[in-house]
Amino acid sequence: MTPRLPHIAQSACFFVLTLMVNAETAVRERSEEVDRRDMKSLSAGLVGLEVYPKSVSLETAADFHRMVVIGMYEDATARDVTGSSLFSLEHPTIASLEKNLLKPLADGETSLTISLGNHSATIPVKVRDASLARPISFQLDVMPVLTSAGCNTGSCHGAARGQDGFMLSLFGYDPKGDYQRITRQLSGRRVNLALAGESLLVTKAIGDVPHTGGKLFSRDSANAKTLISWIEAGAPYDKEDIASPIGIEVEPKQYVLKGTATEVPLTVRAHYSDGTDRDVTNLSSFSSSNDNSVSIEETSGRATTKNRGEAFLLARFHTFTEGTQTIVVPENIAYEKPLLDESNYIDTHVHSKLHKLRIYPSDPCGDEVFARRVYLDIAGVLPTEEERKKFIESQNPDKREALINSLLERKEFTEMWVMKWAELLQIRSTGNNANQVSYKSALLWYEWLRDKVASNEPFNQIIFDLLAARGGTFKNPATNYFKLENDVMKRTENVAQVFMGTRIQCAQCHNHPFDRWTMDDYYGFAALFAQVRKKPAEDPHEQIIYDGGGQIAHPVTKANAIPRFLGADSPAEMDGLTRREAVAKWLTSDENPWFARNVVNIVWSHFFGVGITDPVDDVRISNPASNPELLDALSTRFVEYNYDFKKLVRDICNSQTYQRSSRTNETNEEDFTNFSHSLIRRLRAEVLLDTLAQVTETPNKFQGLPLGARAVQIADGNTSTYFLTTFGRATRQTVCSCEVKMEPNLSQALHLLNGDAVHNRVRNGGVVRKLLKELKDPGAVIESLYFRCLSRAPTDAEKTKLLESLEGDSPQEEVLEDIFWAILNSKEFIFNH
């Protein structure tokens, strides 16, 4: 095939040319727009320039990089000043500059200086292989076009059955298969080697022939030119050793923007396995997590501010998604950075974020509110009248800290967290058959967890013991984790979701659309859980879990997946460990980027009602943490504390952030994610039932537990009552954090109002009779009931009104019981505030 070689070279040159022309036009338009701005206003308050990328390396004649210059202002806001800045190259023979577009001329090194007013910045520029043309590649050039144009999405040709007879792998998980389908499935139609421009692949996309998906780009767009160039080059597939993208970088990483209709660009740079990089801004697709604050053009990556708020701007290229955090503050806001008390690092990070948002946090809550809140959050019980009194009357300036410390030492604290972890571990019975988890197994498993938590064993060690567990399901009850879920893939997904907080389910069938997970990641990780084996134990109700052989096949390649830790580039090192031991060790090691962050986020979410990443089990690039610095700081501390979450809870509860009032001010009333005030949270089902039992002095009775056991102590996810089910107790059927339902609903209200839960307990407990006998005075009884249930005294208005109701003919005890009933039905009782 001698004629092909010159042909390829020719088309590659043409391709390079078209790319350059295209980039140039875009830059010109934007810079003209910026020129119109008042230079004075750009210079006022400017404290520095940030140039992206921070260094440029240009490889081959086709390479280019577009520079973005951001002005940083004294009020911590940023503006795009690219068009108003002056660019100058040290050696104009090495690279050429067309406005802000850098192109290679000759091999060598130089520097680029950008200046605006008194400020300037210099970045290094390297040029390599400036005279070499870059051959067009299916995987590096064509596939990105198909992805950026949305051809391989689920609603288009990425659907499992394709669209209109043409199927592409969803988000391009199978390039080889896509190549086959494009070039071989309908010979001469999709790809016409004789008349490249007449190929259906092109004519459909540019709307020349009817296309269900409509016109995606124009004939003279870079995308169309890429496709045509590739077809003209003979529609080749790549050589085996072709460089592959290993990641992308989206810059700037963070923006604070002022006012509406402010425009800012994003730049996306892809890094390749051969050490090169490319500007892939035009080949990326962009989206915003909050269009109301910042909108972004899907293909150009140009963002425009709208209303006050926060948005996460995402860029996706190849299988990679990265994002940028943007905050929009009003143009003219009466804001002055407040001087706030800081108890610890938590406050520092929260206050810093609030400052960026120009939000004033709420005032600290009063002692009464604090006592109730901290008792419910740490111990899951209400303070008794005496406990409350002791705390309120204490003159100790550190009494809050002392109370937190004393609550952390209570058995109830352990039980609360055993319950929470038991939900994530899905501790529940499934039946009495040897293949199922019996009630005894579930109970032993719960007790295993309880003993570990109670003895303050480092949490990473507990999880290591769980994931590497082997032995009899009675003798080492943690092994029930592997009995509960037999399916290797579900087991893998559960581990990722529970212990890493990320959902990799999508990647079972295709590369994850909103996250970094590919099918290779998924099956490599699943392979680590593929060798769990079971055998009968001597006890007919027991099984022995151990590690044997076992593989999982990658559905695209059909080959056995090579065990790989999630997100790792190279195969997992076993070091003589079993696969499960290896993954448990990796997951729970200090270096693991997921584990500690995930645990602290879960702990945080318990105390604030919302996670720093929320939902806590859906960490993905497109669902970023609201305060990444805070999350980092917490996880660093957690590791330093040797995974003792008691210490973490102490930090959280001692922070000013936790002790804020739930009353909002003008600036923070709309904020639900940045912890500027305390959120009003409904009590969880178990805690509500336990507090009901506590204040009415009626012990609970649950199946399989002795009389008086607390709902928090229920070992088996399968044990429930009507009350607990109504109030959304987790059945532990799935690992989803949504198992616990905290939303109030009508049936809950009706159950409290009309059901027997409250009424019978008020009657059977005889609390009112006892109080009447002790205190004699009905007013004192009312006060005592308020202290008991709401941890506060009744207001004068309340007291007057309630005392009036006692004046009728009804027996005093009955009326007081009604008052008790009414308090228990009040929102104040059901919510923690």
Add this chain to the structure above:
Amino acid sequence: MPMTTITSGSLPWFLIFLQLALPAMAFTPVLGTVQPRGGQRGTEMTIRLNGDRLYEPEEIIFYQEGITVTKLEKAGDEHKSVQATISIAPDAPLGEHLLRLRCKGGVSYQRSFWVGEYPTVMEKRNKERTADLNSNFDSPQKIEINQTVQGVADKEDADYYLVQCRKGQRLSVEVEGMRLGRTLFDPYVAILNKDRFELASSDDTALLFRDCATSIIIPEDGPYTILVRESSYQGTGACQYRLHVGEFPRPTAIYPPGARPGESHNFTFVGDPAGDLLGQIDIPDAKTGFRAFIKDGEWHSPSGLPIRISSLPFHNETEPNEGSKQASPSDVPPAPVAFHGILSKKEDKDWFRFTGKKGQKLRARVFARQLRSPLDPYIIVRKEGESKQIGNNDDAGNGDPDSRLDFEIPEDGTYNINIRDQLYNSGPDYTYRIEITERRPTLSATLPYGSRNDSQKWKMICVPRGNRVGRVVNLSRSNIGCDLSLKAQSLPSGIAIDRDLAPRSINTMPVIFEASPDAEIAGGLHRLCVEDPESGLTGPFNESIHHIEVNNAGTFHSYHDDRISIAVIEEAPFELSLFIPPVPLVKNGVMSLKIEAKRQPGFEDAIQVTLPWRPPGVSAPSSVTIPKGKNEVTMGINANGSATVAKWRVFVTGEATCSKGPLIVSSKLQPIEIADPYVGGMIELAATELGQDTDLVCRLSVQRGFEGEAQIRVNGLPHGVTTETLTITQDSTEVTFPLTVSADAKKGKTSNIFCSVTITQDGHPISGTAMGGGVLRIDPPPPAPKEPVIVKKEPEKSPEAKPVKKRLSRLELLRQQSKNAN
């Protein structure tokens, strides 16, 4: 209302009437529970045996020595309880004592009574006895140290006992729960200090299976609380337990775990909190079930540690032996040999060596869990110096975690066996014994299950005087194929057994136990055995009783013995006779058995009759019933085509559930011959159209001569087709059945047509299927042709063909038709 008023004067008469209505004796006494569940040795006490139909108690049959009954009397008037005064010898073996209650009307199921060293106190319950008074940590029942408590773990119940202890004292607790054999009860025990912290707890233990024990050295003077509950709060009123609380030693393993009979050795008892204990044990001759007890200070452990007794030479491991180069002993012993060791170090492995001769068929068998060691062994056999495995094994199967590996020595030389825990676990009590033995022939026999999930039903052989009881015995042969005979080493006087030699091809055999009319009412435990008459090899007759078993899951507490209980009981109200016609039952043949009951006056109840043992290839209905008041029933049996041609003896058993309780008696063994059929042959294919008659031709081959005429009939004809019964003689070669086919006969192919032949010999019919596989095809009439006249005439011609003398086969007919057509 005089009818409903019972005056004081009428009361005695009323009671007398009731007394008369109740039988004076009864069969099959039911023993439910023995209360209390145990006692202290060296004392005398009364126990109650509760159940039903406990009339005329004669004796308590104990499986072990040490307990004597000094008085046995009925308790109450309803025959639901018997009271016994027993004397427990000071040296009575500790632990489980199995017993049965023998009454004049039968022997009860096996139950247990437990002997301990401590006095027993009862758990305190409320007045109504509906709940206990110690369900709270704050209101425990106070007990003394060195006491045994008998209590109940009710549903969601926790029992607390408070005991005062001194610093340095050993406090041991052990619960007999599941082992009491009453219900699936999984106990849990914990020792708590005054702050509620669990100092020690135990749920399941390798030594005691689902039962539990633990032991601590008391850290400081003061009260300690012992908590007992069902491990998952799922107790019931039947979840009784015996909790031993005392200073007794509680080792968890013994080393070495094997010994030779008749020898005396020093053993190390491992696992006690006070450290290892040494004790000299005299090994008895008994081969199975031996347990060694250790005493420390004044007290023994409540339960012993199993030791495997075998005359095999053995070697104890010498450390280090973790690798092939360290295999021990240095002086290589030849197989057969045994090795003992403990996997005590982390991820421990032990290597041993032995010599083998080419062609030696060996079995390596590990005794670990069988001896209640926590070890789950995994073994590998290699030739010394080679890495290639000859074999490996984890589990023997059926839930037995111990390893078993059969292998053959490829060449003379030294071989290695190494052992580890399957999960690389280890501990000071991970003891084991490996036996490498030659695979020798073994024999054994058992009684099969009488009912699913009831291993005790009909396991007692209770023979009414002057009557018989038959049993089917399961035979087991390993590494041998031989005929087997059953022998009784002893029997109650007046009982004889009748049985035949069981040929090598069968694994079950019928046995009749017959009591003479004047046999004394007595009984006991007797040994039977099976024997290969040719080699003289014998094997035991074992009995396995599962006290706790769970449907489809397995067993939780069992007892094994080589004795079965046999007794002579009161006369039964009926006798059974089996009449088998004195003609053979031919293969593919049927036969009617006649069963006659001879009833005692007054006994009218229905009798359910079964044929418990059937010769190979013979089947019978699961049961037939002699109706109430009747004396006779017939049972149709049949032999299939592959039944073994031989002479056998069979019996029938009748079960009557009469007012005196259920009872079984059997007939004598009666001969029955299975023979080849007299007549065979084949049925030719027949085809016709609806409404047209045809013939079914059968070619006969008489395989054995018979006298006179035999009747032959066709079976399996489709609806609408009829024929007649014909006769044949031993000279017949063919028979033709004229088939009348109606216009509404079933269309299509009927392929299961067969002929049965009944030969009468000495007035007794011999019936059987002579030939099968016949096919009749009935086609619908062809569609009416356009020239109906011509077509209609053609069939009219065919009746004219009938006069042809020779019947044509279907093939011949077709050929002829084809010829005519041409």
